[in-house]
Amino acid sequence: MRESPRQIIVLAISFALLAALPWIAGAVGRPDFVTLGSQACVMAIAAASLDLLMGRTGLPSFGHAAWLGLGAYTVGILAFHARDLGPWALQAWAVWPLAVLVPAALAAVIGALCLRTSGISFIMITLAFAQMFFFLFVALKTYGGDDGLTLRRRSTIPGIAPRDDVAFFYVCLVALVLVLLLLRRVAASRFGTVLDGIRQNERRMMAMGLAPFPYKLAAFVLSAAIAGLAGALHVNLFRFASPDVLHWTMSGELMVMVVLGGLGSLWGAVFGAAAMVVLHAVLAQWTEHWQIVLGPILVAVVLLARRGVWGALGGK
Amino acid sequence: MSALLEVRGLAKRFGGLVATDGLNLDVQAGEIHALIGPNGAGKTTAIAQIAGELRPDAGTIRLAGQDVTALPVPARVKAGMTRSFQITQVLMQSTALANVAMVEQVRQGHSFRLWRPAARDERLLAPARAMLQRVGLAARADVAAEDLSHGERRQLELAMALATHPRLLLLDEPMAGLGATESAAMTALLAALKQEVAILLVEHDMDAVFALADRITVLEGGRVIASGAPDAIRADPAVREAYLGAA
Numbered sequence: 001m002r003e004s005p006r007q008i009i010v011l012a013i014s015f016a017l018l019a020a021l022p023w024i025a026g027a028v029g030r031p032d033f034v035t036l037g038s039q040a041c042v043m044a045i046a047a048a049s050l051d052l053l054m055g056r057t058g059l060p061s062f063g064h065a066a067w068l069g070l071g072a073y074t075v076g077i078l079a080f081h082a083r084d085l086g087p088w089a090l091q092a093w094a095v096w097p098l099a100v101l102v103p104a105a106l107a108a109v110i111g112a113l114c115l116r117t118s119g120i121s122f123i124m125i126t127l128a129f130a131q132m133f134f135f136l137f138v139a140l141k142t143y144g145g146d147d148g149l150t151l152r153r154r155s156t157i158p159g160i161a162p163r164d165d166v167a168f169f170y171v172c173l174v175a176l177v178l179v180l181l182l183l184r185r186v187a188a189s190r191f192g193t194v195l196d197g198i199r200q201n202e203r204r205m206m207a208m209g210l211a212p213f214p215y216k217l218a219a220f221v222l223s224a225a226i227a228g229l230a231g232a233l234h235v236n237l238f239r240f241a242s243p244d245v246l247h248w249t250m251s252g253e254l255m256v257m258v259v260l261g262g263l264g265s266l267w268g269a270v271f272g273a274a275a276m277v278v279l280h281a282v283l284a285q286w287t288e289h290w291q292i293v294l295g296p297i298l299v300a301v302v303l304l305a306r307r308g309v310w311g312a313l314g315g316k
Numbered sequence: 317m318s319a320l321l322e323v324r325g326l327a328k329r330f331g332g333l334v335a336t337d338g339l340n341l342d343v344q345a346g347e348i349h350a351l352i353g354p355n356g357a358g359k360t361t362a363i364a365q366i367a368g369e370l371r372p373d374a375g376t377i378r379l380a381g382q383d384v385t386a387l388p389v390p391a392r393v394k395a396g397m398t399r400s401f402q403i404t405q406v407l408m409q410s411t412a413l414a415n416v417a418m419v420e421q422v423r424q425g426h427s428f429r430l431w432r433p434a435a436r437d438e439r440l441l442a443p444a445r446a447m448l449q450r451v452g453l454a455a456r457a458d459v460a461a462e463d464l465s466h467g468e469r470r471q472l473e474l475a476m477a478l479a480t481h482p483r484l485l486l487l488d489e490p491m492a493g494l495g496a497t498e499s500a501a502m503t504a505l506l507a508a509l510k511q512e513v514a515i516l517l518v519e520h521d522m523d524a525v526f527a528l529a530d531r532i533t534v535l536e537g538g539r540v541i542a543s544g545a546p547d548a549i550r551a552d553p554a555v556r557e558a559y560l561g562a563a
Contacts, residue, residue, distance in 0.1 A: 185430075185431060185433075186430050186431075188433040188434065188435060189429055189430050189431055189432060189433060189434055190421055190426060190427050190428075190429045190432070190434040190437075191427060191428055191429060191430045192430075192434070193414075193418060193421065193434045193435075194418075194421070194422075194427045196407075196410070197407055197410075197418050200407040200408060200409055200410065201405055201406070201407055201408070203369075203401075203405055204401075204405040204406060204407065204476075205418075205422070206388075206389040206390050206393075207367070207389060207393065207398055207399055207401075207405070207477075208390075208393065208398075208418065208419045208422040208423075208476065208479075208480060209390045209393030209394050209398070209422050209423060209480055210390055210422045210427070211388070211390040211391075214428075215427065215428075218428070
């Protein structure tokens with residue numbers, strides 16, 4: 001997965017623009033662009049984590065929203081009980097790691113069950129588990145039920161004012177860059193090559209003497225953990241956790257982001273997520289049925305650029 | 317002396333079809349044992365059970381005295397036997413070198429390393445290059461498997477099986493789809509392997525079978541109808557009627 005020169009240029013320009021986004025937003029008088037940028041970073045983290053499963057390991061999980069939502073609710077619920085738990089429940093250093101660990105631990109159990117299946121069954125069982133969490137949080141009236149749970153203030157990060165949207169944007173951007181560096185490193189490691197082999201030909205991997213299950217489970221857990229981080233950022237961005245984040249349409253949207261950008265390329269998931277967030281914002285301004293426009297765009301990308309937007313940039 | 321591979325009373329049925337019917341089979345260390353028979357005789361089913369992909373209904377499989385009947389495929393590979401496939405199974409998007417390096421990595425263990433890059437790891441690449449050299453693919457090491465010719469992919473398939481360092485190779489039609497020169501090259505390659513690894517060979521190419529095999533077992537309807545040295549098999553009237561006569 002070496003990038004072509006054109007891809008590197010696009011990457012450099014994109015990240016430079018992203019880093020300068022608060023100034024650009026100020027110059028054009030649209031401070032809401034900053035929130036949009038944060039949202040793109042958060043969704044990019046979630047999509048990149050799904051790409052580890054879908055694109056690299058060949059496991060099309062249709063329940064990825066569960067991990068995003070569990071990460072968000074972990075932060076939200078701890079803050080909700082902060083009066084009883086103590087001030088640590090509002091601190092990012094304590095709460096965010098938990099938002100990573102809770103989805104990871106549940107993914108270890110649920111993944112162990114889901115990975116007994118493959119193909120369509122795997123898609124359906126991951127969907128079923130995610131919907132279970134959705135209905136659980138809809139039913140939990142203590143935490144707002146289907147109205148969702150408001151986060152009174154963002155998790156405390158030393159040196160950053162909780163109401164400073166620009167600072168929070170940079171937190172999201174740094175998180176995205178760190179996650180991408182981690183995932184790239186993992187992809188190139190021995191572990192990553194095994195995942196790649198499992199996607200290409202699981203039968204052959206077994207004939208080499210490899211038992212695929214532990215590797216698939218590890219990928220599942222790692223992917224859920226990173227999605228949990230995205231969830232923690234998501235709830236902080238909007239100061240709100242709602243069951244919508246857990247809904248199957250969110251899982252579907254994440255899959256669309258990965259496919260739109262290009263499966264398995266990591267950067268593709270990032271561009272797919274950014275494209276979806278921006279398209280949503282632009283199209284929703286002139287029609288609430290914005291998906292009518294999104295649909296044909298997706299069809300066109302899938303038909304014309306099989307390897308997604310990112311793959312098309314790479315040429316060949 | 318007990319054989320390297322001992323198959324006893326192996327049976328498998330799919331509904332009403334008896335695919336393997338009380339199969340007994342021995343492969344000695346250092347021999348090439350050919351398994352032949354007409355289409356539908358149950359050769360590939362037998363290989364799949366010995367390799368561990370299919371669970372037999374009855375019977376035992378022993379490798380070097382160890383009962384492996386209940387072991388899954390990866391454990392049997394670790395115990396010392398692996399198979400090649402009739403329809404090429406390689407990692408199509410990876411280069412020939414990366415394919416063999418992957419086998420080397422699995423053999424060495426340590427696949428739970430998440431940090432260090434694998435692509436330039438000489439501990440994997442050096443043995444992989446040596447193996448490609450051996451099957452005659454060294455010049456094509458950096459070509460993606462999907463861009464290799466059919467014959468080259470068969471060579472790669474063999475290299476990958478060999479890279480597990482097996483004591484017993486189960487080869488399912490290694491000559492399938494090869495031209496005359498390619499077949500001859502593959503035959504020479506297999507003959508040279510005999511020194512170090514025993515081979516159970518399923519093959520339709522009778523020239524190759526009679527050139528290579530120390531012993532031949534003939535299957536029909538899932539049952540052994542003859543077993544012995546090539547000359548005896550060639551002369552066996554039951555075999556001639558069932559199989560060779562038709563050819």
